[in-house]
Amino acid sequence: MLFSEIYGSYFRAVAAILEEAVNGTLREERINEIVREKGFGESVLNIPAKLKSGEWALIGPDLTTPLKRGPSMPLSTLQVRWMKALLSDPRVRLFSPSPEGLEDAEPLYAQDAFVYFDRYMDGDPFGDEAYIRNFRAALTALREKRKLDVSYLDGHGKKEHSWHLIPHRLEYSAKDDKFRLIGRVRRMNLTINMARIVKCEAMEAYTPDEYEFAPAKNELVMELVDERNALERAMLHFSHLEKETERLENDLYRVTLRYQRDDEIELLIRVLSFGPKLRVISPPGFIEQIKERLNRQKKLRT
Helix, strand or coil, X not given: CCCCHHHCHXXXXXXXXXXXXXXXXXXXXXXXXXXXXXXXXXXXXXXHHHHHHCCCCCCCCCCCCCCCCCCCCCCCHHHHHHHHHHXXXXXXXXXXXXXXXXXXXXXXXXXXXXXXXXXXXXXXXXCCHHHHHHHHHHHHHHHHCEEXXXXXXXXXXXXXXXXXXXXXXXXXXXXXXXXXXEEEECCEEEEEEHHHEEEEEEEEECCCCCCCCCCCCEEEEEEEECCCCHHHHHHHHCCCCEEEEEECCCCEEEEEEEECHHXXXXXXXXXXXXXXXXXXXXXXXXHHHHHHHHHHHHHHHC
């Protein structure tokens, strides 16, 4: 690990809790609220318990703290160099990050230091000017809650479609190395690969009444045994999905994921990568797909 947990989300969540404790305004229900806001999905299972039990001797039973001042989080040299390296990533540059304060830092690594063996080779053209322009137009519309005028090519690259849509989110697939724009057209959810977009322009703002995005209807329920950091890996693998995590026993968790049907194949591959540490409970159709894949692999080996 490049960074200690104290310089990650755990530190930020605990720092916010301690800030309220120093000011004398901390309430018990606020602990969980802060952790949900600043931590990961599973953080609410760990941080409040460690604080309340006294394992982390930072707050007492009366929710006061021995600290006299709120904590601060200065950046280490390692972090500064890592941030400078991120600026060389063409995907990161799509978001127009500011290099202020990093001008004299030496990048921690170069982009060619990584060799990817588990993703497709036809990723998005992140350096293409038209792609960058369309991506930033979509990003502006999302941030400013504006409609989008979008024209894009179909899967065969021949027929062009045009819509006025209300954007919901931008989604990145690590497996495909592609961004997708998720939006709403009339009463229909629409998913468009960013690389297929020919034109993308931000329009007027939409009203709350116009924004009705139907949530993902497919739900996957799994049981996970937290051995060899399986829970941490699962939270990372499925970080882009809406999810709920519940502890059943000491090292046994129930994880519920909600996803779009277009993502099912990629999700299936990721679930299989966990082996026996992850067991799918429902839906039956997903379980059948797992059995078919495993039987196919078994036949290839014999």
